């Protein structure tokens with residue numbers, strides 16, 4: 001007769017295995033619950049996050065005048081925030097002046113608002129001078145469409161080019177539980193992009209396009 005020596009042991013431990021399975025499933029579900037899956041058109045708050053600040057200047061242009069990413073990001077962020085407020089959104093800025101805010105604190109700010117979209121504003125850098133144009137990163141929380149629209153609008157600006165929507169393990173994107181985007185408006189390492197970014201009119205136009213993409217996303 002064939003015997004299965006393990007079976008009695010499994011039967012003996014069946015209760016414990018059942019409890020373990022229950023614990024595993026509940027841990028998995030509570031982990032999922034911490035992520036706020038909802039339709040990304042259903043948001044009333046935008047957390048605008050001007051990148052860098054204080055001792056963290058971010059990227060800088062090569063020529064004169066020397067442009068600092070932290071200053072440009074704050075300027076564009078303020079312009080985006082003003083336009084979104086005018087459109088009726090509740091807008092929260094992670095920084096309003098030249099100060100350093102830790103990355104986790106920025107994401108926590110976003111996580112403290114229900115139905116929010118987090119938009120981090122940056123300017124890009126490369127060791128080569130050639131790359132130019134806007135890039136938009138997102139954290140896959142239903143954000144592909146909004147990221148695509150912002151990229152569409154920014155890449156249509158004169159001198160820009162289509163670089164595509166991307167995902168990356170940037171800390172602010174990973175730590176944000178809701179929809180989160182990171183917009184690289186232009187490359188400060190590219191002379192043409194840097195010259196355009198130095199103009200307040202260009203930054204106003206870039207901010208208008210970012211804000212318009214967000215407004216259109218909610219109204220779909």
Ligand SMILES: [Zn+2]
Nearest residue numbers: 051058122123
């Ligand atoms: Zn940056």
